[in-house]
Amino acid sequence: MQLRKILSGYWAILLIIVISGCQSTNVEVPTPKIELKPLELNASTLFTFNTQLETALNNADLVFFENQISTSLITEKLTKRAPQLFLTSKQVHKTASQFKNKIIESVTLFTEEFNWEYLYSETFSQGQVASYYRLETSEGYNYFTIWLNPNTFQIFDFHPVSYELSGLNFLISFTSLMSENSAGDNKQLVDDLLVAVQSQDIREIVKIYERSEDTISPKGALDDFVLRSIGQFAANENYTQLIESIIGNFEKRGKTSLMFEGHYFQNKNFKAAINAVNSIQPFALMDSKMQSELAILYGYDNNHTLAAKHARAAILSNPLDEEAYFVLLQVAFFSEDHDLATEVIDVLIAKFDYIINSELISSLENHQAFLKSDIFATWSNEHNQT
């Protein structure tokens, strides 16, 4: 049982922001479709704003969303964080506008497929608020942070949890990278890299990335660049081989990414998968879905103690998350703790109105021992369940 897949490919579109922002390439972008009447902003608190935003996104109301992204705020942030990168105010404003457009384009692609769930917000110094969201589909979950001004609720940045850098910081870092590597062999490497992305040549991207290992810096920007690239090309037939190469490169430097979790899981390298999950930001890590993910991974790794610990944490994080109880049930089956299993089943029945039958139980792994156990037999008799 694996709860989720990494859904990070779409964020590679942010890569295009860098290209557009710095080299003025022409890139076709889809036009946002307006179908619903846009929400008016009527929020006095972060909570009410984010619930409005959540509603708007789930209703594909992109006008509301677009209205909340502030080009002037993005301009202000770019100017403050990287004054050295822009020669004129026109340049920075243009970059800010393009950044905003690319964000909208990215979100547009998601709104039809994903369910947005607002988790909560956190206020940081320098007057910045991080509002945390989870994206859900039938296939899995992902998380990202929307950065806001706390007074106006205007949005100026996005940060998918799989990447080290937020969109704006990636834009700045990669632009700095191009600026610092603007001569000689390094310039050629960077140029080749961008061309490879344009032509969607994932193999070439990885080759160049590996050649750049010891020469190009800052390394964080390059790592983010390649992660965003491979995310974009997840359907590529060479994906597995290529991601292995990138993972090897990351591992040499003691780094990991949530993007690698699926690959590790498929290769039954559960410890590495656990490390990949643990590398994400605390708000996502402590969410019930990620705690459930860890519970399952530890279960597969035969560490039943930690599996139970994280399954418990998932329930505490969201007691109304039914999935968390099924995860705990799975963990109980892995460890053959049949008493625990019956207690979980009791909750599923009483709290969530499930009808528990052998078909449902059989959908979980390692269920046979439970079905044959005396404990289940006793429980069945008491509950008259079959």
Place this chain on the structure above:
Amino acid sequence: MFQFRMPIRQTAKLLLWGLTLLGICLPSIGATNVNLHSAKVSKAAPAPWVALQAYQVGELASLNSPTHYHLVDNQISGVKGKQAYSRYVYSLTDITGVESNSDIRVRFNPAYETLVVHDVSVHRNGKVVNNFDIDDIEIINAEESQDKNIYSGLVDALLLLKGTRVGDIIDYSYTVIGSNPVFGSRLTYSTYLGWTIPVDKVNVIAKMPKDRPLNHKVFNSNAQINTNVSGDLLSYSLTLTDAPVLFEEDNMPTSYNPYPFVQFSEYNDWRDVATWANDLFTTDYIPSKELDAFIQELKSLDQDTAISQAINFTQDQIRYLGLELGENSHRPHRPSDTFENRTGDCKDKSYLLAFLLTQLGIDAHPALVSTSFKESLNNYLPSHSFFDHAIVEFSANGQRYWVDPTITHQGKTYQSKHQTDYGLALIVSPESSGLIDATPSQNFLSHIGIKELILSADYMSPVQWKIQTKFSFQEAEYIRYRVKSQGKEKLSKQYMNYYAKRFPNIEVLEPLTIDDNTTSNIVTITEHYLVPDFWFLNENNSAEFQLIGNYAGQYVEKPNSIKRDHPLAIAEHVSVDHDVILQLPEHIDFTSETEHLVLEDQYIKFISDLSYDRRRFRFRNQYITKNNSVPVNHISEHIALLDKIQNRMAYSNSITNVTEEYGRPELNKLLTTLNSKQLTLISNTGR
């Protein structure tokens, strides 16, 4: 050093009395051994320069209880060296007075002072009923600071009066002759003019050669000093009858002295004092291979690292030990000696550190400060007596730093070390011309940030309580010291027992962790608990809860003395952020509780917030000091503000109809099982 025989509960200003005899680094330091038998005590009549004072005694019934002071007479002469005469006359009017005031104790330093006792008489019904003999005096060690590794050489001459009774009048007088040669011939002297008990007559006389006039100043009193010239003698005199009684109020600023007193000083300005100090810190450099090698090692590092290492060395590798006898009460040991011995007091360490930094090309100097008088030093006449501590001032990368080499467990880089605000300092250098502002421009604010997250799966089961506390700068240094000296286990138990007062059945869910970042000087302590008693189900089937954000409460307590004649102290440079989040099992709309309250005046600022986010109800209190004291005329409004703030330390509410939830008992049972497994895991790992 003499000591009052009256029950006066003085503040640190008692230091005024014997400051001339106290060394820097409290008390004076020296290198000579003290032999009690060598203490010179003799009996003789007062010197001819002493002007004997008359006094009156009323009927016993009209006298104050338990002791009535008729006369406090202090006279000083600088004519033939320093001679300080004192006389006390008091009646024992109650058995309590008999018990507490029948012993006479005079403190002095035999390394450079002798004690001449003139008279100890017990008067009863008009007659002297005792027979004082010099052999009745016992000399005992007076090492009050030896627990701080400071040895001063001070002794007490102790005389136990026998057979004293209610109604007896005690009259004793003595002169302490001599002064610490480290002060040279400059005379400084201070004495109180008022106490917490009444005194019928207070007399002060100072006599000096005509060519050595004294500057003088009276504080907190309208008393006037009369100056008289007679031949070659200058005489300064002051007499007070019915000396004003001071009611001592709590929480007065440490630099504030409410007591009336008079100060004399031969120094004309602080430049004179600086010249004296500079002479002390000028010693011959004696080459030391080890010290030279250490300096070379520092020079091989980049400058910032070298500065940090030099400071860390003097803080952590030189044991604090004050052998403060004789001239070494104020004269530091050579840097090479301190380095070799690996011991030293504040001036030794400061001298060594300033030397090391200078060798690195850094502009650095020792600086004398007063831990008591701080920024109020400018109010007083210039004198060497006020300085009880030495630190180091230096400049690096365009910033000025004030570093204390006696403090341990600080951040490891000089940029991250907490800098104490001593207000004013006297730089020890030939160019020094007066007191300068020693307020640090960075790292003087102590911050504590507490984040609590309470996770609740329902409204009856134990909640999971995570507490993360971040200590910065001075707070980080204090907690680091506690961890190193007490150990993590003891600290963990102390913390748990603190919470157990509120939640008696609390359990540790995960071991306490300590993350100590010595580079940024931040210590983060994280605790995890299981709390069964968080929810309270009342008779209406509502689950009551309370959130407490009261860390700042200790800073907003009202003083005992509300009606005050003196300013109120505020803990300096404090910043607290106490943030409590309760994560509920489901969305319950608490948005109506949202509140943002700001309570402030010129002296403190308090912000209290209630807010609701998805399933998260937040109660946050922030506190910051803006000033270090409240003047008398603003106290009543300030106290009213403190009352309002105190009412914001906790928030209570309840969730209704909780017993109607589906699956409540089943979930409770499951959580009990899971919690039990988690607790078993903790106990099995032995942590």
